[in-house]
Amino acid sequence: MKEKKILVSAVLLWNKDVKYPAGDFKKTIESILGQDYGAQEVIVVDGSGKKAPTPYLNDAIAKKVKLVAGEFKNRAAYFNAGIAKAKGGYILLVNTLENAIEFRKSAFDTFVIAAERNPDAGFIFSDYERIAPDGKVSEVHLLPYHQGRLRDAVDFGRAFFFTAAMMKKLKGLKEKYDAADLYDLRFRAEEKGDLIGIANRFNGSLYSVKEQAGAFDVFYYLKAGKKVALELEAACTEHLKRIGAYLAPGQNYRPVKYSPADEKQFKCLFTVVTPVFNRPEFIRDAIESVQAQTLGRKVEMIVVCNGGESDPTCAAVREYMKGGSKYDPKKPDVDLIVTDINNLGLCFNLGLKKARGKYYLQLDSDDQLTPDCAEKTLAVYKTDPKIGLVVGSYEVWEKKPNGELFRREDIPVVTHDEWTEENGRNNLLRINGAGAPRSAHIKVIWEMGGFACNDEPYSRNYGEDYGLVCKIIEKYRMGRVWDPIYKVIRHSGGTDHAINQETIDRNDNAKDHMRLLALVRRMQINAK
Template sequence: MTFFATNPHGLRLNRESLCCIARLFRLQRSGKSQSSKPSGGNCAMSKFVVLVPVSTLDSLARKTLEALKNQTFKDWACWLVDESSAKNVAGQLAEALGDDRIAVAPEGLTTLAKMMNRAIKDSGAEYAVPIPVGVLLNADALQKFDAHLESNPKCALVYSCYREVDASGKGTDVKVYQHEGAPHERFEFGFVKVYRLSAIQSVGGFREDLVHAAEYDMELKLADAMTLEAVDEVLYEAHADPTAVEESGEKKSGALHSPGKGKLGGFSYVFYPADLEKEITSVFEEMLRRRNAWIEHPTVPVKYPEKPYPVLATVVIPVFNRATFIGNALDRVLDGTYTEFEIVVVDNGSKDGTQDVVMEYVKKDPRVRLLCQTGPSISFALNCGIRAARGKYICQLDSDDEYKPETLEKMVGHMESHPNCGLAISYYELMDADRGELPEIPPVTHGGYTRNQILRRDGAGALRVFPKAVLEEMGLYDEENFGNFGEDYDMVLKTGEKYDVDRVHTVLYRYRRHSDNTDVTRDPLMKIQNKNNARLNAMARRKAINAKAGK
C-alpha cells in the first residue's frame, strides 16, 4: 500500500480564483490548452476534497477511485497526486474514470503537508481526506464521516474502524479506539483520517519543514483545543499491495509476541532512525511547552528513615501460574554476585503448582519468602510485597524474566552513590521462551529518556529499582486506576517529577517474550486507556507544578 510522506501551511482562495483553476483544468483535459497548470476539481466548491497519490495504472488504483465514485454522498472532489516517474499516470486515470469530480492535483505536492496546505488554499472544501491507493471506502463512508463532523463541531479529525485485506484476499476487521488526547506518535488511527480544514487553518497549517513528523505535529496542535474522534464502525477496506509484502519483519514481530506497527512490533519505536527521533522529540516538546506541562525544576535528595534497614535490597516478584518460569527467576537472583538481599514472592492465587516450586526454595534459603494471597490485581500483589519488604531498595523482577549475575551489585551500588536518585533503570535484552538470545534485536536502552520525553514513551525500561521510601511517599502502586496495567509507568512518571530517574548503562535484565506474556494477553482497550490516563494525569500534575512556581 502506498503511504504519504509527511510535511505542511496555507490560506484560502476566493470563489472566482477557484473557478479559474477549474476552467484551466477543463481546457487542459479537452486538449484546448497544453498548459501545465493544475485543476482542483469542479467549479462548485465541494464539501470534501479527497487526496489520492497515484504512481501506477494498476487495478488497485482503479478500485480505490471506483469506490470513491460509488459514494452515496456526492458532494466531493478528488485530486489525483501524480507520483509516477513519467508524470502522466494521474491524467490517464482521470481521463479513464470519466468523472468531472476527479482531477489532476496541482504539481509539487510531494508531501502530505503540501497536499493539505494546498487543499486549504485552493479547494474551497470543508474537509480533506488523504487516502492511499488500496483503501476502498464503503459506499456510505463519506456520508457517515460528514454526519459525525456536522454533529460534533469541536471535532477536528475523524477516523474509523476498517477491514484489513491481505494479499491472499483474507479480511480481518480492525478495531480503533477513541483518541482521548493521546500525546504519543504511535496512536493507531488506521489508514483514513478526515480533517476539518478550518481547524488546520486555525493552527497555521501543516509544517512543510518537517520531513517525518508533520502529521504528528498537526495531531498534537489540533488536540490542544479540539478533539480527534473515532466512528466505531467499519467504513472502509485496506487492501495490501500483493507486490509489496514484508517478509522478515512479520516473522520478527511474531516471534516477539508484541503487536504493533513495524518489523519489531511494539518495540519498533525504541529503534527509530536518528532523524525521525529528532523530529518527533522536537514537536512533542513544543507541545509540552504550549500546554505548560514541560518541567525543568531541580530534583531533591531522597529522605530515608533514620532506622537502618535489615538488608539493602528486596527483590519483589508478583506471580500467577508461572510454575514453568519461577524457578529460573529465583536461580538467577540467588546465583548472582551480590548477597545482601531478600526475595519476596507474592503468589496471587496460582493453580498450577507455582507455590510448590517456590516453597522448595524457601526451605533451602532463608532469603526467600513466599506470601500467598488472592488479591484482585498485580498492583495489589506488588503492594503486598513492598509492605512486607525489609530492604532499603525495592528491585522489580517479573516471574518469567531474569537477572544477570552482576545485576543487584551494580544497581544497589548506583543507588548508594546517588542521593537524589528516586529510580534507577538499567538496559535490558530480549530472550525467547527458552532463554535463547534474539540477536537481531539490539539491547533496549531507551536512550531518549528524559523526565519530559517519558510522556510519549511506553515505558522507561528494566530493571527498575526504587527506594522503598519513595514508593511509600507516592502511596505505593495505584490499585484503583492501574490495577493490572500501567502501574509501573504511572509510578515512573510520578517519581520523575520530584527525584532523579537515573540510567545505569549496562544490560542487567533479560526480558522473556512468549505467547503467554501478560502484556500480550491483557485487554487492548484497557492497556490503551491506562497508559493514556497515566500520561494525562502526569500532564495535569506538571501544569500544577508550573502554576505553583508562577510559570
C-alpha cells in the same frame, strides 16, 4: 428548497514506490467520485514526477481529477501541495502511500453530518475495515480520543476530515517532519478543537483498508530507527510545552532524605519483589539469578504467589527457603507470600510491606537479573540523592517450546535511549513502557501511594508500574544503567506475546488514562 452542499476536497497521495497495484488506487478514486454526497473533488498528488505515467487514470476519470504531479520531499509536502489546490469547504486527507483504501458510498454524507454537528472539531476520524491479503475482513474499532492519548502509535485510521477553516488555522502539515508529520498535525488540531471519532457497531465503517493485519509487536518503537524516534519525541515535547505540561530539566526535583533511625532499620539494600502465578518452570531461574548477585546477602527476594496454596509455584519457591533442598544460608534470603487473589498491585504492596531493604528492584517471574544488576544499580543511586528511580537496560531472549533459550539478535540491547537526562520524563508519555529493570527507593514508592491494585480505570494487572513511574519522575530524578543488567524472556505464555486487539485496546486505555492524570499533575506543577 434544495440544499446547497459544501464541496469536499479529497487529497490522495501516490508515487512510483507504492507497493500495491495501481488498479487498487483507481478504485480509491472511483469510490470518492461515486459518493452519494455528490459534491466532491479528487486531488491526486503524484510524486513520481511531472511526466511520469498515471496508470490509475483512464480518460473518463482523468477529466474528473485534479492531478498535482511533481517531486515532493516528504509526505507533509505531498499533502500541502494537495491542500493548496483544494477548493472545498471541507478537506479530507487520505493517506494512500502505504495502503489501498475504498470508501463506502455514504461515507462523505457521514463525515459532513458529523462536521455539522461538531463545527469546532479539530478533525473527524472514523472506524474502518481491515482487509487481509487472504480476503478476510475485520472491523477496526478506534479508541475515543482524549488528551491523554499521547502515544505516537494511537490509530486514527487513514482518513482525516477537516473544515477548510480549521486547516487554514493549522497552516497545513510541517514539512520539517519526515515521520512525525501526522503525529504533530493531530496534536495541533487537538489544541484547537476536539478530535471526533465516528464509531461502528456493525456494518458501519466508512472505508476499508487493504493491509496485512500482522501480530502486535511490543518492540515496534525499537525497530523504527533513531531518526524517527527523535522526530516523534520533538513533536510530543512541543505539544507538552504548548499545553503547559512540559517539565524542564531539574524542575521540581528534591532529595530523598533518611534519618539515622531510618537507615538502621534496613537489614539489606535491595528487596526484589516478584509476583507469580503458576510458573514453576520459570521461577527457579528467576530466584537463582537473584542469588547470583555480586552484592550477596545485601539483596533479598520476596516471591508473592497469587495462585493460592495449590499453585505449584509455591513448592518450587520453598526449595530455596530454610529447610528446602536448595537452601543456602550464604546466598540471598528468599521469602514467600501466598495470596489467593491474582492482583499484581496487591502482590507488590504486600511484598513491600514485608521488605527489609532500602530499594525495590523489579524482576518478573519469567525474567532474570544479570549477576551485577543490583551492584550497578546501587552505584547510580550513590551519585545523587535526588535520584528516586533507576532504570536499567536489557537483552531480549526467547524460550522455545523445548525449553531452549536463545538471544533475539534482531532486537538490539534495549537501552531506552528515550530516557535522556534532558527530556526522558517528557518522552515517557509518548512511550508505552517505563523500561526494565526498574528500581526505586521503597520510601518513595510509599510516598506515591504504592502500586495501584486494579483500582484505576481499565487496569487489569497492567500498567500499575507505569503509573507509579509517572508519579515518581515528577518529583525525583531518574538514574540510568546503560549496560544490560536484565534478561527479558519471551515465550508463548507471556502477557505481551501475540495478544489480541481487545487486550491491546484495554491496555492502551489503562495507560492513556494514567497519562491523562499525569498531564493534570504536570499542569498543576507548572501553575505554582
